[in-house]
Amino acid sequence: MIKINKKIVLGILVSSLALSSCNEILDEQPRSGYTVDYFNSADGVTSGVTSLYRSLRLLYGNGYYMSATQNGTDEATWAQSADGNFKDLDMTGGATAINSSTFPTSMVWGSVFPYINTANGIIERGPKFSIAESLVSEARFFRSFYYFQLVQTYGGVPLDLGSGELALNISPTTLSKRNTVPEVYTRGIFPDLLKAVNNLPASPRVTGGVTKNVARLFLAKAYLTYGWWLQNPNNIPTYPDAARTDPDGHNAQWYFQQAYDIALQGINTPGSYALQPTYYDVNEGSKDRNSEQMLYADHTASSVFYNESDPVGFGSGWAPDNFAAWMQTWNYTNIKSSKSATSWTPASPITREAAQSLGRPWVRMAPPIGVIKNTFADKTNDSRYDGTFVTTYRGNWQKTGTGLESTTTLYNANNLPVPVGGAILSFLDDDSQLSNIVYPSGSGQNSVGAGVLPGRADWVISPNGISRIVYPGLWKIGTYRTDDPNGLGYPNAGLTRPFPVAKFSEFYFIAAEAAVKGASGAMSARDLINVIRARAGKWRFSNKNNATYIADNSAAMIAATPATITIDYILAERSREYYGEFYRWFDLVRTQKWAEYGATYQIGGTAYGNHTPQTFTRNIQAYHYLRPIPQGQLDAMSDMSAADKAKYQNPGY
Numbered sequence: 107m108i109k110i111n112k113k114i115v116l117g118i119l120v121s122s123l124a125l126s127s128c129n130e131i132l133d134e135q136p137r138s139g140y141t142v143d144y145f146n147s148a149d150g151v152t153s154g155v156t157s158l159y160r161s162l163r164l165l166y167g168n169g170y171y172m173s174a175t176q177n178g179t180d181e182a183t184w185a186q187s188a189d190g191n192f193k194d195l196d197m198t199g200g201a202t203a204i205n206s207s208t209f210p211t212s213m214v215w216g217s218v219f220p221y222i223n224t225a226n227g228i229i230e231r232g233p234k235f236s237i238a239e240s241l242v243s244e245a246r247f248f249r250s251f252y253y254f255q256l257v258q259t260y261g262g263v264p265l266d267l268g269s270g271e272l273a274l275n276i277s278p279t280t281l282s283k284r285n286t287v288p289e290v291y292t293r294g295i296f297p298d299l300l301k302a303v304n305n306l307p308a309s310p311r312v313t314g315g316v317t318k319n320v321a322r323l324f325l326a327k328a329y330l331t332y333g334w335w336l337q338n339p340n341n342i343p344t345y346p347d348a349a350r351t352d353p354d355g356h357n358a359q360w361y362f363q364q365a366y367d368i369a370l371q372g373i374n375t376p377g378s379y380a381l382q383p384t385y386y387d388v389n390e391g392s393k394d395r396n397s398e399q400m401l402y403a404d405h406t407a408s409s410v411f412y413n414e415s416d417p418v419g420f421g422s423g424w425a426p427d428n429f430a431a432w433m434q435t436w437n438y439t440n441i442k443s444s445k446s447a448t449s450w451t452p453a454s455p456i457t458r459e460a461a462q463s464l465g466r467p468w469v470r471m472a473p474p475i476g477v478i479k480n481t482f483a484d485k486t487n488d489s490r491y492d493g494t495f496v497t498t499y500r501g502n503w504q505k506t507g508t509g510l511e512s513t514t515t516l517y518n519a520n521n522l523p524v525p526v527g528g529a530i531l532s533f534l535d536d537d538s539q540l541s542n543i544v545y546p547s548g549s550g551q552n553s554v555g556a557g558v559l560p561g562r563a564d565w566v567i568s569p570n571g572i573s574r575i576v577y578p579g580l581w582k583i584g585t586y587r588t589d590d591p592n593g594l595g596y597p598n599a600g601l602t603r604p605f606p607v608a609k610f611s612e613f614y615f616i617a618a619e620a621a622v623k624g625a626s627g628a629m630s631a632r633d634l635i636n637v638i639r640a641r642a643g644k645w646r647f648s649n650k651n652n653a654t655y656i657a658d659n660s661a662a663m664i665a666a667t668p669a670t671i672t673i674d675y676i677l678a679e680r681s682r683e684y685y686g687e688f689y690r691w692f693d694l695v696r697t698q699k700w701a702e703y704g705a706t707y708q709i710g711g712t713a714y715g716n717h718t719p720q721t722f723t724r725n726i727q728a729y730h731y732l733r734p735i736p737q738g739q740l741d742a743m744s745d746m747s748a749a750d751k752a753k754y755q756n757p758g759y
């Protein structure tokens with residue numbers, strides 16, 4: 107019943123994707139078009155499976171989806187160059203509030219229904235061509251994966267796209283009826299995931315392919331989320347209206363126990379997946395597609411065709427590019443040093459580079475001060491702050507194209523010399539030296555509003571001085587390239603790294619959260635969380651110091667874990683583990699903590715030199731826990747009356 111044009115029922119694809127394996131991404135074969143008629147052959151059905159993997163690129167790595175999942179939470183706010191796509195969701199930008207025309211909130215709805223219909227076609231037509239159930243179950247996984255995203259985002263959504271419930275729709279329609287949340291879970295999500303767990307292989311069929319354990323992860327997470335929905339501790343409204351009862355007769359506690367049991371199965375039968383030895387290893391670019399990354403939206407530097415964008419050109423800033431890291435990258439190229447030790451002769455010590463700590467600045471999102479001071483309070487034992495943020499910006503003026511290739515030394519704070527690769531600007535770990543920081547004035551020496559400390563050659567900013575224009579960048583999802591090692595590379599192209607969608611580590615968090623909600627088993631919530639915290643205490647490299655650093659603080663991390671684990675503690679740990687990876691809004695909505703966590707935050711202003719924290723308040727209402735149905739969807743339903751359209755929209759919008 108969703109309005110779907112027959113000619114684009116499978117999504118608007120430049121190409122369909124075939125199924126052979128390669129070292130990086132699923133091989134693709136060009137098609138002039140990909141229509142419903144293509145399901146009349148085995149080749150069409152199997153090609154459709156691979157198109158489902160391609161669909162991940164529409165959301166994961168997309169900077170606007172990053173805004174949809176983080177802005178307005180305790181993890182992110184709008185930055186100096188933000189427009190309404192970021193300010194609206196933050197609810198403090200002086201712009202229009204969240205409404206049915208707010209673009210990022212429409213992204214899930216607008217992206218996934220064509221691919222749900224692709225999955226419908228594979229599941230319906232696959233048996234007619236003797237397609238193995240193991241392959242059909244890949245489509246079952248994606249159909250449930252996308253319905254899970256939809257139901258978390260909008261509440262109840264249509265299971266019937268026009269030709270019957272969960273059936274391949276072959277004709278456009280301008281009518282639609284939303285199912286209830288329990289119907290979506292019990293008739294759509296759970297049956298598909300259970301079949302996928304039973305029929306998918308233990309090891310991926312192709313590089314990056316879904317497996318039993320990938321399906322287990324999302325089944326456990328869906329059970330956990332539905333358990334919260336049934337329990338509804340803060341009386342958050344649902345839509346369409348439905349009783350908080352389960353059609354299958356189970357209570358919330360049953361679902362929490364199922365979530366725990368399935369997550370433990372995933373941990374105890376890992377297949378080809380495993381935790382990486384250090385947090386640095388999880389996110390360092392040279393180790394992309396490691397054993398902890400269970401599902402990702404893939405990209406490659408080797409081909410325009412396979413990457414779906416020019417890997418050496420100027421990135422579009424639009425899907426299917428991976429460009430999310432740009433959103434939280436400030437304009438570090440505005441930092442100035444001097445060519446002379448005796449007079450201010452300005453030079454640019456840092457220029458754009460295709461390096462994990464640098465990349466292309468867009469200045470659309472920023473971390474509130476509380477992220478740096480509270481979420482990541484322990485920066486000594488816990489490696490995750492260092493493995494998440496860029497806190498030291500280093501000179502790269504020796505690289506080709508800067509005009510300073512022959513210069514070995516520049517002069518920085520306190521007119522002190524800095525060698526190539528030396529620290530030009532540092533974000534301090536804490537505010538202990540706040541009273542000693544001096545902000546210089548005069549010709550150019552305060553180019554980005556940073557301060558100086560006695561004896562230090564690097565400009566400095568304390569956590570209290572973070573603003574909407576100068577803040578730590580995101581290292582973990584930053585640019586990583588190896589195809590121009592002696593120069594600046596291609597910093598303006600879309601990232602050619604895979605963007606993570608699911609990680610093996612989340613099994614531990616799901617089981618721990620279920621245990622806090624009353625589930626029981628071999629491992630307690632504290633046992634589970636301490637597996638993650640022990641790993642976080644292990645260091646092999648310091649980004650801050652750009653040097654090998656071997657340390658094992660696991661014992662200290664475990665000792666600091668409270669005896670009683672709460673939902674608040676799990677949410678703090680989830681933020682430390684997954685900051686910047688599109689989890690936070692879903693986590694806070696699931697646990698009904700968004701209004702509590704996102705109500706206030708602090709950050710400095712939009713001009714260089716703004717170091718005074720300002721407090722901002724968000725008016726998060728209960729109806730905000732569901733995003734609005736996109737206005738474009740309502741406009742397309744031309745055969746429905748205005749009254750029916752109004753009933754279709756979520757209340758409050």
